[in-house]
Amino acid sequence: MNCAWNAAIVLAPVRPAAIYALTAALTLLVILYQKRAALALRLRHRHMQEGDYDGALRVLHRMSLGVPNPVTLHAEGLTLSLAGRPAEAVRKYRVALAQASGASYRRERLHACLGFALADLGKYSDAERCFHDAIEAGDTTGNSQDGLAGLRLVQGIEPAVALNFAQQAIEHAKRRPDGHVPGAYYGHQAWALALLNRPEEAREALQRDLSDPSPSAFGRAGLHWRTGMALLALQQPDEARRHFALGRDADPHGKYGRRCQEMLQQ
Numbered sequence: 001m002n003c004a005w006n007a008a009i010v011l012a013p014v015r016p017a018a019i020y021a022l023t024a025a026l027t028l029l030v031i032l033y034q035k036r037a038a039l040a041l042r043l044r045h046r047h048m049q050e051g052d053y054d055g056a057l058r059v060l061h062r063m064s065l066g067v068p069n070p071v072t073l074h075a076e077g078l079t080l081s082l083a084g085r086p087a088e089a090v091r092k093y094r095v096a097l098a099q100a101s102g103a104s105y106r107r108e109r110l111h112a113c114l115g116f117a118l119a120d121l122g123k124y125s126d127a128e129r130c131f132h133d134a135i136e137a138g139d140t141t142g143n144s145q146d147g148l149a150g151l152r153l154v155q156g157i158e159p160a161v162a163l164n165f166a167q168q169a170i171e172h173a174k175r176r177p178d179g180h181v182p183g184a185y186y187g188h189q190a191w192a193l194a195l196l197n198r199p200e201e202a203r204e205a206l207q208r209d210l211s212d213p214s215p216s217a218f219g220r221a222g223l224h225w226r227t228g229m230a231l232l233a234l235q236q237p238d239e240a241r242r243h244f245a246l247g248r249d250a251d252p253h254g255k256y257g258r259r260c261q262e263m264l265q266q
Helices: 002-011 016-034 036-050 053-063 070-082 086-100 107-120 124-136 143-155 159-174 183-195 199-210 217-233 237-250 255-265
Strands: none
Touching: 036 053, 036 070, 036 217, 053 070, 070 086, 070 107, 070 255, 086 107, 107 124, 107 143, 124 143, 143 159, 143 183, 159 183, 183 199, 183 217, 199 217, 217 237, 217 255, 237 255
């Protein structure tokens, strides 16, 4: 009796509704897996805007489902970099570059981001090579030229070369589809002009940087850090300290907020 009943269960046809439900569930899982990177970036956005870097990393780890791709690795690297953890960011970018070899992902973006992280580690020669690799790979955004300008500014060397790179970055950005020039490019231009003792031009460039505020914590902190550094070069320490305090308060746990705090302690 039991054998006959078990056989009947095994041989019973699967209902069409059950097949449809199973197929729909599998299809949904496939779509979610394929779209996991885009979903991760959307869910990460709020955390990044608020300076919650640990929260952003948790989202990326969960959404990668244990199989990170160049998109999620790039996002992790950028998050770590803005959190002031450049050594970890470098590792993520290098894995992403290895995975992106031969893929359609824009490798120039990874080269540029790797350059910024290496610069934060003080590996300036390696960073310079990365920015040039990004340009050779097709970066026409101005991002890499901005990185080359920043390299010289943080070292306090070759302000004329830094100014040239900053101006190249601005011209590249103007040719973007939306024509938007990131304020950071003007901030580096202002810093270089200040070091070259061209105060009126430096203040004009600073105003352009300040007129492009960012809604994100790291964006605001970066703006105040650049402004403070340019003001120091203009021999305006009190005004510089005011901006450093604003940058520290805007993103106390991020890279630029910490830089501002360091400047306030000097």
